[in-house]
Structures are given as structure tokens and as C-alpha cells.
Amino acid sequence: MRDNIEELEDGRWKATCPFDGEEFTGETRTEALTKEGVHRAENHVKSDDRYGGEQENDGITIVDTWKRNNDRKVSSA
Numbered sequence: 001m002r003d004n005i006e007e008l009e010d011g012r013w014k015a016t017c018p019f020d021g022e023e024f025t026g027e028t029r030t031e032a033l034t035k036e037g038v039h040r041a042e043n044h045v046k047s048d049d050r051y052g053g054e055q056e057n058d059g060i061t062i063v064d065t066w067k068r069n070n071d072r073k074v075s076s077a
Helices: 029-044 047-051 062-076
Strands: 005-007 013-016 023-026
Touching: 005 029, 013 029, 023 029, 029 062
Parallel strands: none
Antiparallel strands: 005 013, 013 023
16 A cells, blocks of 8 residues: 655645545644544445454444544543
8 A cells, every 4th residue: 555644845744545535634644644544434444344244233433432432531631
């Protein structure tokens, strides 16, 4: 897989989804990669692949779980 991150002339970062070419920019390298990673998980990861096809899919993705856990940490801070 090709490198999907590059620094732009203005100092921002751009990450490109290797599956559909959609581009995500951020002030930092981490921000751009996070946006692209969330997009990839929501749009290009099959639940059957993630769970080995043995568990029933309840419609909750790993991104949903991450967002829920992240919201708890922020609200309790």
C-alpha cells in the first residue's frame, strides 16, 4: 500500500484513503490520519471481517464504540 500522508505547502497535512481516494486535511499529521482512519473504518471495514463472522452484527461499529468511550472521557474530565 502506498504512503497516504503528505505535508502541504501551508504546513497542514493531507491523508488520502487508499480505497476511494477521498482526502482529509488537518492542522497536524495525527489529525489528518485520524480523520482518514475514521472514514476508512466507517466505510471500508466489513463487520464480518472484524469479528470473524462468528458474532452477530448489532450495527455498532468500532468507530461508534470509540466515539462513545471518548465522549465519556471528555464529559468526566
